[in-house]
Amino acid sequence: MTGDLSLADEEGSQVVIEESISVYRDPDRDGEVVAATDDQEVPLGIIDQTVSRMEDGSAPVVVKPTSEGVDIRNKGNRNDLIVSVGGEERSVPEGSATHVSDTATVDIGHSVTLEVVAK
Numbered sequence: 646m647t648g649d650l651s652l653a654d655e656e657g658s659q660v661v662i663e664e665s666i667s668v669y670r671d672p673d674r675d676g677e678v679v680a681a682t683d684d685q686e687v688p689l690g691i692i693d694q695t696v697s698r699m700e701d702g703s704a705p706v707v708v709k710p711t712s713e714g715v716d717i718r719n720k721g722n723r724n725d726l727i728v729s730v731g732g733e734e735r736s737v738p739e740g741s742a743t744h745v746s747d748t749a750t751v752d753i754g755h756s757v758t759l760e761v762v763a764k
Contacts, residue, residue, distance in 0.1 A: 646714055647764050648661075648714075650662055650760070652758070653759060664682055665682070665708070665709045666707065668696075675692060676692045678753075693754040697721055703721060704721075706753050715761055716742055717737065719737045719741055722754075724752075724753065724754060725737060727752040729749060729750045746763050747762075749761045749762075
């Protein structure tokens, strides 16, 4: 499957989920949150100091397509990710992952909520 990743309830950059996407705060962009693949880095248009930065080349939040939806992994975000699907919330602590096969919102920081749409 593929999907789309964007800021929830905001107009702005949208990233097609065809491969693993790293989401992190970029200190070189004054703390702007970006979504990056191996080929591109897409600024999401929001600054949030509570989203973790990359450490040792590893992104704190990774979104990856699977054959049945999208995996959302907290690889090092100091805040738990809060994933909401159909009115049900799941907490994803550091080192854990969850799977979605529909539209989900993902709180990754104080003011950053992503929308992940599995297609």
